[in-house]
Amino acid sequence: MSARHLLEVDDLAPSELAALLDQAEAWKRDPASVPNALAGKGVALLFEKPSARTRVSTEMAVHTLAGHPIYIRGEEVGIDTRESAEDVASTLAGYCTFIAARVFDHHLLERMTAAVSVPVVNLLSDRAHPCQALADLLTLREEIGPLEGRRVAYVGDGNNVAASLAFAAALSGLELTVASPPGYELDDVVVDRARNLGGTIELVADPHEAVRGADAVYTDVWTSMGQEDEAQQRRAAFAAYRVDAGLMATAGPQARFMHCLPAHRDEEVSADVIDGPQSVVWLQAENRMHAIRALFASLVPST
Ligand code: CP
Ligand code: NVA
Numbered sequence: 001m002s003a004r005h006l007l008e009v010d011d012l013a014p015s016e017l018a019a020l021l022d023q024a025e026a027w028k029r030d031p032a033s034v035p036n037a038l039a040g041k042g043v044a045l046l047f048e049k050p051s052a053r054t055r056v057s058t059e060m061a062v063h064t065l066a067g068h069p070i071y072i073r074g075e076e077v078g079i080d081t082r083e084s085a086e087d088v089a090s091t092l093a094g095y096c097t098f099i100a101a102r103v104f105d106h107h108l109l110e111r112m113t114a115a116v117s118v119p120v121v122n123l124l125s126d127r128a129h130p131c132q133a134l135a136d137l138l139t140l141r142e143e144i145g146p147l148e149g150r151r152v153a154y155v156g157d158g159n160n161v162a163a164s165l166a167f168a169a170a171l172s173g174l175e176l177t178v179a180s181p182p183g184y185e186l187d188d189v190v191v192d193r194a195r196n197l198g199g200t201i202e203l204v205a206d207p208h209e210a211v212r213g214a215d216a217v218y219t220d221v222w223t224s225m226g227q228e229d230e231a232q233q234r235r236a237a238f239a240a241y242r243v244d245a246g247l248m249a250t251a252g253p254q255a256r257f258m259h260c261l262p263a264h265r266d267e268e269v270s271a272d273v274i275d276g277p278q279s280v281v282w283l284q285a286e287n288r289m290h291a292i293r294a295l296f297a298s299l300v301p302s303t
Contacts, residue, residue: 003119004299007109009130009167010197016298017137017171024138024287024294031064037297038067044092045123046101048074049225053261053288054123054131058100061293070096079108086115093118098299104226119299121292126226129160132260133168134291136218139284140174143256144215148173152258153214153251155179155207156241156268157234158186161220161260166190170199177202179210181237207241211251216280218258219243219268235267244270248278256280 005011012020027034043062047055055071062069072092079085089112092099098119103109106125113120122130137147144150152169154162158180166186169176176199178186185203194201204210211217222238223231248255257269257279265271274281 003117005113005120006130007122008128009133009164014171020294020298021138024290028290034064036066037300038065041067041097042095043067043069044096044099045069046072048103053285057288058292060289061296085111089115127160128164130164131292133164135287137168137172138287138291139280143280150215151175152216152218153177153211154218155243156219157184159224162186163190166194166201170194170197175200177210179204179207207247208250211247214251214255216256216258217243217251220260222268243273245272248273
């Protein structure tokens, strides 16, 4: 039996994505209508990296669906040291309805999906952060309404968050402009795949060109988890890509400021922007729970 997995946003069809966001919104409006979809079921939450939002939002999503979340640290089970990733996944699948995991290497998720017949959900890898992108779409829908034809400018590293945002945009009719310094652009494979899905995605070098007139300006850290050795070099490369009041002025007063968090004030974003009136970062963080709750409910096997 093969299971549905969510390793990247485009594991969902556009209609599934839209339905999932509708469901998340409906349950957010009316929490009393959330079903006991995970009653008597366990969800394994495996983390190789730190987390605040993902861990807590996911635990609360499982709890409010009447399931039991089980937080497991990667070093505790010793993935590929104490036993193989496949053996860890097969063990967890014996007790749990899903495995959700935050990993360094995306291939580890692929190995797990090959080993088990329960859904595997990506809670962030080096390549993708799909659950973040679902929450970001939810946030944008709440802030600006229907997404078709609207535009987000992503300024910064062409990383996991940018990649998932590109797929989320492509599947929802949102246009995306990405401004990155040379050498840190979104991967060609991601851009081609997003365009093949019908996405309108443009890569530029100048952040001011990217943000002008955008509905939202999005950024993420310059140094992602696992890249700490490159921090100094990255700070130099990204210095002209800080989202500050000047860049938001170019964007215009309509532009929301978005960041997946954690943020480094006065590195990738100035404090006056992230703490200012255009910022929607706390709504994004809150929406992580609403988005993953709808996702988990959609993945519950029908039998
Ligand atoms: N945005 C996000 O994934 O936050 P955490 O790393 O704290 O989970
Ligand atoms: N790009 C960041 C996102 C953190 C939520 C990282 O991978 O560390």
